[in-house]
Amino acid sequence: MTELRIAAVGDIHLGEDVRGQYRKSLDGIGDRADILMVAGDLTRHGTLEEGRVVADELRDLPIPVVAVLGNHDYHSDMQHEIASELRDAGVIVLNDDSAVIECDGTRLGVVGGKGFGGGFAGKCASEFGERETKNFVRHTRLIAESWQHALKEIDADRRVVLSHYSPIKETLEGEPLEIYPFLGSYLLAEAVDTAGADLILHGHAHRGTEKGMTSGGIRVRNVALPVLGAAYAVYCLADE
Amino acid sequence: MEAPQYVAARVQAALAEDRRTHELGIRVDVRGDQLFLRGQVSGAEQRERLGEVAREAAPDLHVHNEINVVEVGRPGEVEHLD
Ligand SMILES: [Fe+2]
Ligand SMILES: [Fe+2]
Numbered sequence: 001m002t003e004l005r006i007a008a009v010g011d012i013h014l015g016e017d018v019r020g021q022y023r024k025s026l027d028g029i030g031d032r033a034d035i036l037m038v039a040g041d042l043t044r045h046g047t048l049e050e051g052r053v054v055a056d057e058l059r060d061l062p063i064p065v066v067a068v069l070g071n072h073d074y075h076s077d078m079q080h081e082i083a084s085e086l087r088d089a090g091v092i093v094l095n096d097d098s099a100v101i102e103c104d105g106t107r108l109g110v111v112g113g114k115g116f117g118g119g120f121a122g123k124c125a126s127e128f129g130e131r132e133t134k135n136f137v138r139h140t141r142l143i144a145e146s147w148q149h150a151l152k153e154i155d156a157d158r159r160v161v162l163s164h165y166s167p168i169k170e171t172l173e174g175e176p177l178e179i180y181p182f183l184g185s186y187l188l189a190e191a192v193d194t195a196g197a198d199l200i201l202h203g204h205a206h207r208g209t210e211k212g213m214t215s216g217g218i219r220v221r222n223v224a225l226p227v228l229g230a231a232y233a234v235y236c237l238a239d240e
Numbered sequence: 241m242e243a244p245q246y247v248a249a250r251v252q253a254a255l256a257e258d259r260r261t262h263e264l265g266i267r268v269d270v271r272g273d274q275l276f277l278r279g280q281v282s283g284a285e286q287r288e289r290l291g292e293v294a295r296e297a298a299p300d301l302h303v304h305n306e307i308n309v310v311e312v313g314r315p316g317e318v319e320h321l322d
Contacts, residue, residue, distance in 0.1 A: 018282065024313065025313050045259060236319065
């Protein structure tokens with residue numbers, strides 16, 4: 001039985017001053033993994049210059065690269081330009097949509113995007129009151145709906161969700177409780193549990209915990225680089 | 241005198257919002273006239289910039305920059321999910 005080997009990392013936060021360094025740590029990745037997934041916060045300030053550094057670091061790797069953006073990548077309102085730079089470098093950038101990648105005969109479906117916050121069941125914001133609050137929660141709800149839809153539509157042997165924000169609380173352990181609503185939303189997990197998936201990867205919570213699970217039993221991994229303490233982790237899915 | 245909690249919050253906001261740093265995960269504690277920075281960043285330059293921004297945001301305090309630089313040159317563990 002062969003396995004699908006998924007290398008994953010988030011929050012690489014690259015800038016001009018560290019150009020070339022992350023790339024070095026990707027040496028030999030083709031021997032260790034079949035695909036690389038990058039869970040957002042690729043830059044520090046979301047400038048085009050930083051986006052170009054990221055594109056160069058991820059360019060021409062021996063395996064396909066799928067990425068989503070994170071909140072930092074939106075900071076300078078250059079998210080579309082950064083995504084184009086990445087796409088020009090051959091990176092598949094998901095924005096609440098999906099891609100199917102052929103890996104060694106297995107069709108791997110990846111669904112995802114930035115995600116957003118709002119908090120976790122029983123302790124979360126709702127679409128009530130001020131326009132600003134409603135917009136905040138609505139943004140997350142629409143994202144969750146598009147992921148659920150994409151997961152249902154996709155025709156693949158394996159399905160992985162790639163997000164920046166967290167779908168569950170467990171992988172936030174280590175972060176201050178007070179900021180949980182800004183780190184993720186249970187609406188994301190609910191959507192994925194409804195449609196089904198094999199694995200959810202996220203970043204954003206630098207002080208969080210690597211391993212967790214949704215209420216529906218889908219494995220969740222926080223792959224933020226400071227959490228992994230490594231250039232990337234590798235998750236192997238048994239081939240069906 | 242400004243309460244230490246407000247000083248810490250102001251410094252933390254500066255670290256997040258200043259163009260030179262934009263770092264959200266740094267813990268800031270104030271004890272008397274001492275300010276402590278803790279957390280992890282990926283490069284020594286970012287650590288120095290954080291210290292600089294903190295010193296500018298709280299010029300009257302003595303800043304202790306205890307931020308760790310994490311080297312991530314190697315791949316991490318392999319996990320088999322079944
Ligand atoms: Fe981040
Ligand atoms: Fe983030």
